[in-house]
Amino acid sequence: MKYKAITAIAALLALPMSAQAGPDDDKLVINGEIEMVTKTAAPAHLQDAMDEVMSGWHFRSDETQAMEADDFDNPGMVFVEKALGAWETAEGSEGKSCADCHGAVEDMAGVKATYPKWNEEAGGVRTLQMQMNACRTERMGAEAWKYDAGAAIEMEAMLSSVSRGMPVNVAIDGPAQATWEKGKELYYTRTGQLDLSCASCHEENYGNMIRADHLSQGQINGFPTYRLKNAKLNGVHSRFKGCIRDTRAETYSPGSDEFVALELYVTSRGNGLSVEGPSVRN
């Protein structure tokens, strides 16, 4: 048998199917006023791999998409409200609230778009949750919040909500570069007995159906995401963990160095897309 020729035939057969699927061309405007960039030219570092980056929003059903367009329909906004209370509540031995030092939540607009970010004093890259916990433990005398859980994810959702519509813009050069390179390596490493990398699904196959799931680019501009599947806010690291587990691999833990690096790298793949969290996904 001539396997080469058959490969070509198989490839041809695959084409008509993938052409039907793919992301839609809808436009996302939140509350009738925040115009979201959900598709844009890929950042320079990614242009060998793809021309355009797209929010996961484009790959979801019309009903799921509609929930995100209005804060009254977005179940994630309940948690943002909760975090607003926490923002103003004094905690810890110093008797300070976030608001005491940072003022109104709106003053934090733009912060989410730059995280994960290099922190000189800490000598490392910090995710937003790590930064929040640094404020709690070092400035408030309060306990660190558990990674990706309850209060931490709610506060992250709130800080994200005030940055919605602003372009994701994380720095990947300078002192952050080594972490970014490590994240990139993790992204392209095939893991587990299924031997799949993030790229196997989210770069080579976005737009295709994998069983009942419409594969997106696995972007994280929309995090935290409210998932209809588990009816709660989901953090980036928890999502990474689930995807790695599904390759039949040993996962990393939320908050681990590996996931911090991967978060920086994956965020940078969406540089230019609007900050969208809390988004709604299935």
Next chain:
Amino acid sequence: MKLTSLTLAVAMFGGAAVAAEVGPREVQFNEDGGVEASLSGMPGDPAKGAVVMATKSMGNCVACHAVTALSDTPFHGEVGPELDGAGDRWDEAALRGLLVNPKMMFEGTVMPAFYVIDGFTRPGDAYTGKAAQGDLDPLLSAQDIEDVVAFLMTLK
């Protein structure tokens, strides 16, 4: 010398007759990435093969492939090509080889190797997210693979 090849042939058939199973580490590929001999030493059952392909906890082939003959199972994926006519495009040895380790034919493919247990990065204990303990089990058993091959051969 004739005697040697005769002895070899006898040894091979002898093996098949007692239905000796070929383990994941013992599989012999031909130069095209195919596997000539039955892995279980037994013929496959196409009806069972259809079940293996459609069942999520087994082959889960429909996650990536559309197969008209399995249209009772909802949600066929499109990561791989449609398998209709696979029995025309491939012979039995090629299909067996493809299931054991598709990377022998399609370099870098995303299709998993269903009868390989070595060489993985951070292998887990199935879908628990925890590290695997000891040797992995192959994704499908020798007989599962024979059953799937038998089913694929009916797709003409």
